[in-house]
Structure formats: C-alpha cells, structure tokens
Amino acid sequence: xxxxxxxxxxxxxxxxxxxxxxxxxxxxxxxxxxxxxxxxxxxxxxxxxxxxxxxxxxxxxxxxxxxxxxxxxxxxxxxxxxxxxxxxxxxxxxxxxxxxxxxxxxxxxxxxxxxxxxxxxxxxxxxxxxxxxxxxxxxxxxxxxxxxxxxxxxxxxxxxxxxxxxxxxxxxxxxxxxxxxxxxxxxxxxxxxxxxxxxxxxxxxxxxxxxxxxxxxxxxxxxxxxxxxxxxxxxxxxxxxxxxxxxxxxxxxxxxxxxxxxxxxxxxxxxxxxxxxxxxxxxxxxxxx
Numbered sequence: 411x412x413x414x415x416x417x418x419x420x421x422x423x424x425x426x427x428x429x430x431x432x433x434x435x436x437x438x439x440x441x442x443x444x445x446x447x448x449x450x451x452x453x454x455x456x457x458x459x460x461x462x463x464x465x466x467x468x469x470x471x472x473x474x475x476x477x478x479x480x481x482x483x484x485x486x487x488x489x490x491x492x493x494x495x496x497x498x499x500x501x502x503x504x505x506x507x508x509x510x511x512x513x514x515x516x517x518x519x520x521x522x523x524x525x526x527x528x529x530x531x532x533x534x535x536x537x538x539x540x541x542x543x544x545x546x547x548x549x550x551x552x553x554x555x556x557x558x559x560x561x562x563x564x565x566x567x568x569x570x571x572x573x574x575x576x577x578x579x580x581x582x583x584x585x586x587x588x589x590x591x592x593x594x595x596x597x598x599x600x601x602x603x604x605x606x607x608x609x610x611x612x613x614x615x616x617x618x619x620x621x622x623x624x625x626x627x628x629x630x631x632x633x634x635x636x637x638x639x640x641x642x643x644x645x646x647x648x649x650x651x652x653x654x655x656x657x658x659x660x661x662x663x664x665x666x667x668x669x670x671x672x673x674x675x676x677x678x679x680x681x682x683x684x685x686x687x688x689x690x691x692x693x694x695x696x697x698x699x
Contacts, residue, residue: 431465476676481620504562513560574603601629621681641683
C-alpha cells in the first residue's frame with residue numbers, strides 16, 4: 411500500500427506538469443485554470459497525450475484545457491437531448507398505461523412481467539415519493555387523494571433509472587406499442603434507455619465524456635455495426651434516432667457538428683467513437699425517421 415500523495419500548491423502543480431514535458435507559457439493563466447477546475451480533473455484530459463506520465467512533444471496546457479472545454483459543452487448538448495427524450499418517454503408510458511389499464515396501473519403487478527421486479531419498483535417509488543413529500547404536487551395528492559396518484563402524476567416522481575426499469579418490466583406487447591411509435595422494437599428501446607440512464611448520470615455528475623470507454627453499449631442496427639458502441643458517438647446516434655420532433659433533431663445534430671468543427675484541431679475523433687463517415691451518419695433521419 412502506497413502512502414497518499416501530499417497536497418501541492420498551484421505553483422508546485424505547474425512545476426510537476428512542466429517536469430512531465432507539458433508546455434506552459436502563461437503561468438498566471440495556468441494557475442487561474444487550475445484554481446477553478448483542479449489539477450486532478452484537468453489531468454484526465456491528458457490521457458492519450460502522454461506515455462508513462464511524460465507528455466508527447468509540443469503538447470500544450472491550452473490543448474488540455476480545450477479538451478476540457480469541449481467535454482463541458484458536449485455534456486450540455488447531451489443533457490438537453492436526454493432531458494427531452496426522458497420527458498417524452500414519461501408521457502408515452504403514462505398515456506399508454508392509463509388508457510389501457512387505468513390510472514393506477516403502475517402499482518398493479520398483473521401488468522408487469524416479473525413480480526419481483528415490480529415489487530422492487532413499487533418499494534423504490536414509495537421511498538422516492540416520501541423523499542419528495544414536501545413537493546407541491548405530492549402534498550396536493552396527499553391532502554386531497556390520500557396519497558393516491560394517477561400514473562401521469564406518478565411518472566414525475568420516477569427517476570430516469572426507474573422509468574427505464576418500469577418500461578423493461580412492462581408486458582412485451584405494451585413495450586411494443588411504445589416502441590412502434592418510435593419506429594423500432596422493444597429490444598432496442600430497452601437497450602437505449604439503459605445506456606441513456608448511464609450517460610445521464612455521468613453528465614449530471616460532471617463526469618468525463620471525452621476519451622471515455624462507456625460501461626454499457628447500446629444495441630445498434632446492422633448498418634451501424636462498424637460503430638464503436640463503447641464511445642459516445644453511438645449514444646449520439648441513439649439520441650438522434652429517438653428525437654421525435656424534426657426541429658429538435660436538426661438542432662441537436664447542428665450543435666454536435668458545430669462542436670466538432672470548432673474543436674477539430676484539438677480533439678481525437680477516435681476517442682469519442684466518430685467514424686470516418688460520421689457526418690453522413692448524422693445526416694441520416696433528418697427528413698424522416
């Protein structure tokens with residue numbers, strides 16, 4: 411067991427980076443960045459730019475910070491798209507289940523596949539409702555309806571992870587109705603939701619997207635089998651595919667393309683899974699799904 415490294419001042423951090431062959435011309439600028447981002451977080455963006463802790467020749471501090479900036483901005487674009495996608499699934503699931511089975515169908519085990527998963531879900535839902543007990547709409551339903559909630563209200567308590575699990579435990583025929591609306595099948599939707607939950611959690615905790623191997627990979631269509639499913643481009647394809655609104659789809663793709671063009675001289679496209687034909691692939695499904 412090694413001892414933990416001792417803390418370093420900003421000037422000591424800069425000295426360490428210079429000692430590892432990183433070019434730092436403006437020390438005041440470097441101190442300002444390290445004071446606001448932190449050495450540890452910023453150093454992760456140097457992965458791929460050094461070997462055995464020694465930076466490749468001509469690697470500049472500004473380049474590493476540009477990679478950090480790119481990561482911040484692509485996370486923001488992804489979070490916007492995931493938010494819209496999550497809200498869409500809340501609406502579709504609630505509308506379908508309420509219309510077919512009734513307003514409290516989400517609490518009835520007969521409309522699920524696995525009783526165990528259903529019971530676990532209900533237990534988590536009750537805990538989450540209690541955690542949000544001071545929220546206005548939860549108080550309203552407690553005071554007026556004795557705590558009962560129709561599914562179109564209850565889904566607002568679901569976390570994205572809960573929503574994904576709920577969909578995966580719905581009857582296959584019910585999963586199919588929602589998947590059909592999106593022009594695909596349940597096996598894809600289950601995979602995509604799971605992956606989007608993982609990405610959402612990474613982004614929500616400001617985790618690194620650039621040069622990250624993802625823990626879960628989405629199921630892709632045969633024509634996309636050349637895509638690295640453990641990099642973020644695969645998720646971008648999924649989000650584009652799930653965008654039900656043409657304007658939203660165009661905006662999302664435009665923002666991604668703008669980022670790639672702006673940071674083209676700094677980023678390594680392989681580290682985010684962008685294949686040679688990435689521009690063509692992002693152009694698919696623009697006019698139709």
